[in-house]
Amino acid sequence: MNRTQKRMMIFLIPFIIFALLMVMFFNRLGKPTDIVVTTSMNKPLPAFSLSLLSDPNRIMTNDNLPKTPFLMNVWGSWCPTCKVEHPFLMELHAQGVPMVGMNYKDELADALGYLNQYKDPFLYSVQDLDGKYGLSLGLTGAPETFVVDGNGVVYKHITGEIHEGNWTASIKPCMDALANPQANQIQRTQACQ
Known part of the structure; x- marks a missing residue:
């Protein structure tokens, strides 16, 4: 040579x-991921005090969370898979599924620009600029979604994109069980596995 x-x-x-x-x-x-994270499951969401994305002077806490089952979706404008997931989140929003957004390690202008461009499916979004709250949740990255009951207890942690397949197969049945007042703790836990 x-x-x-x-x-x-x-x-x-x-x-x-x-x-x-x-x-x-x-x-x-x-593509869906096979990772199952259990560190936050069957535990209350960690306490938080984070800025509201749309009004950074307003601080949101656990007291502001919905009192019915909801999804907490972790997203970032820098996240390519979040952009893939976003149209499905808009479909869920149109169906009336309550979602709280957690903007993760993102600049305010970029995050607001993202929601302006792709539309906002969330009841509201909080900003976890330094990522500390994400660490307390056991995040592995973004997007990730938590199924949370009306008392703030996490029943399911989905890593990666939410799409029609995992929504129908496991996320919606979990939310339905959490919303059912006749379901006992065992039934809720089984529906959310």
């Missing part, structure tokens, strides 16, 4: 590795 060929190989190999990594990344985009 002559000198020119060696130089070409030095530049070509990293390019090929980068291209393969990009193909793998975009191939996974929008």
Whole structure:
């Protein structure tokens, strides 16, 4: 191998590795994940005091959470899978599914621009700029969604995108069980596994 060929190989190999990594990344985009995170399940949401995204001077706490079952969706304008998930969140919003957004490690202007561009499916969004609240929830990234009952207890933690498949198969049955006043604790837990 002559000198020119060696130089070409030095530049070509990293390019090929980068291209393969990009193909793998975009191939996974929008696909469901098999990760099940249980650190926050069957526990109350950790206490929070976070700025309201639409009015950073207003502080939201657990007291502001809905008193009926709801989804807490963790999102960011920087998150490509959040953009893939967003149209389905808009469908859920149109169906009347209550959702609270948690904007994760995002700049205020970027987050507001994202909601302005793609529309806002949330009752409201809080901002976790430094990511500390996300850590207390056991986040692995974004998007992630928590199914929470009217008392603020987490029953399900979904990593990755919410889509028609996991909504129908596991998330909606969990929310229905939590909304059913006749369901006992065992039935709720089983419906949310």
